[in-house]
Amino acid sequence: MSSETPVLDEVSAVRARGLSKSYELGELASLKRTLRSITRLGRAQPPVERFHALRDVSFDIARGEAFTILGHNGSGKTTMMSILAAITPPSDGWLDVRGRVVPVLSVGSSFHPDLTGEENAVLFGTILGLDGDEIAEAMPGIAEFAEMDADHMETPVKRFSEGMKARLTFATALRFPADVYIFDEVLTFADDHFKATCVDEMRRLVREGRTVIFVSHELDLVRDICTRGLWLDRGEVRLLGEIEEVAGEYAAARARHERAIAT
Template sequence: MKPIIRVENLGKEYRIGLKAEPYTTLRESLVNAARRPIDALSGKGKKNGDDRFWALKDVNFEVMPGEVVGIIGRNGAGKSTLLKVLSRITEPTTGRIELYGRIGSLLEVGTGFHPELTGRENIYLNGAILGMKHDEISRKFDEIVDFAEIEEFLDTPVKRYSSGMYVRLAFAVAANLEPEVLIIDEVLAVGDTAFQRKCIGKMEDVSKNEGRTVIFVSHNIGVVSSLCTTGILLHKGEVGAIGPIREIVSKYFEIDKSDTDDKVRVDILNEEELWTTGKILQMRVAWDAGLFRDGCVCDLAFYTVEGTKIFGLESHKLMDNRVIPGGKTEAIFSIENIGLVDREVRVDVGLKRDIGSNYDVLVENACSLSIPSAGLYDYKVDDSIIVPKASVSV
């Protein structure tokens, strides 16, 4: 079978930090012109601040028809740049892309629609851009409007839409106008939870039942793991790994931890990593002595493997709103399981200098736990958050 997407030696370079030239007189310009050959020979002719940044470097991969591919990586890894190149929004600096068929893409909020046109007009405009005839678009029109849930505002200019309304219409257009390749960025996070689930269901339907290709970027690793079959890991603009999504997710967490493993360590102090109902879990977070000389705050966040947050703990709330004193290099959390059963749980750890500041260190998937069924209480994870009994010692 022939790949629907083939990427070969792809690179994208951006020019950054170019400083504006100061105003010069005619006399100064003539003098500079006379000196330029001499400066070039002596190496003085280089402009300060003319830096170049490679957002993508030597990227190679293939995608088969009907495949659902998740692209994951840390912020700045090049994910959004890759999607823009695949969507033909920006041209690559090096390499080539072979892509067969129509592309429906949903990237940044604000792209793809003309703000002065109504929702109705933008539906027909996008269909025309995809190469569809007016009759083809009309046959899909009601389906798009029903999915987007914006019938009341259909004849309102989209510049008056909220970001959520915009995303609903944009996704409905991208998914329902029958593109061979559907490209979706993290923009779905703008919508409400119910609509996000609706979009994920549509992407599954498009790939499994209609045989179309989906390229998906999200920081919600649980959604990526459940939706995608293949993963591409980007790290600093390069392909770190390609393969089955579960393997790629594991590699992603390994890379993410490797940047902080020398500074932060997380250990389960219990003999068994089985956290049954009523049992106290003891988790130690240790950090480098020079990392927080004036004290810090240590936070834990517990998630299902699907990416649903179960609960979070903040050290200052367990210490009468105080930070961990300077000179301390570890915190031990004691957490009672009040009813979680029969699931795998992953834990993220965040460290920051003060209560209201941003995290200085964030370790995703710092550790994982198995919670067996105890036959007692069965806590079903939904959109609510539980807070167990917990304490911290330093």
């Protein structure tokens, strides 16, 4: 990574410059590789093949903005979300994010199936660094927004339907205070009523000056929530700009791809 220290300006919530991420293909410490290395002592080792998930990605996200990252499966979206959430570091480039981040990278991804809904919510808040009072204050709102009574909140998550997990996931994230919220495909299993409620809540966050990064394959939903977006294609920036332009170009490219497959 570059040793340059990024500095956020007064209006930026996220600044990314030259972000790249690569992974070594194959097993890092397999017996086969170890034996091959021993037999080749003193000789040049064969080059290690690497997969480049992201290449030189740069963008800014303003405070109080709803932003999306578009791309087909394998385009680098999940890798980018993991870097933004500080789950994995970039291989090169730098990233700076202002304030506390609440990442929700998939439905129930942060939940332990054997813990109850309430226990998982408390654990999630603890991981975020919230104190006991903040967590306790948020719990009634979490249950209310998830539309779950006390009995459901005291039930292990492994007994929840996908829709219940989606409601609890979103409710837990929304009711804990943060500066940047990351939602990656969290409304896939939600019904229309709950989706509409979540859209209203994300708009409220933006009005309050929070930053929302929302990722979904549902372009109508993305257009309804976000004002700007980034289109990733094979780990590289294809387009960055206003949501109508980015979503329109991405939708057209996706339609061309689907027609090519059909023929």
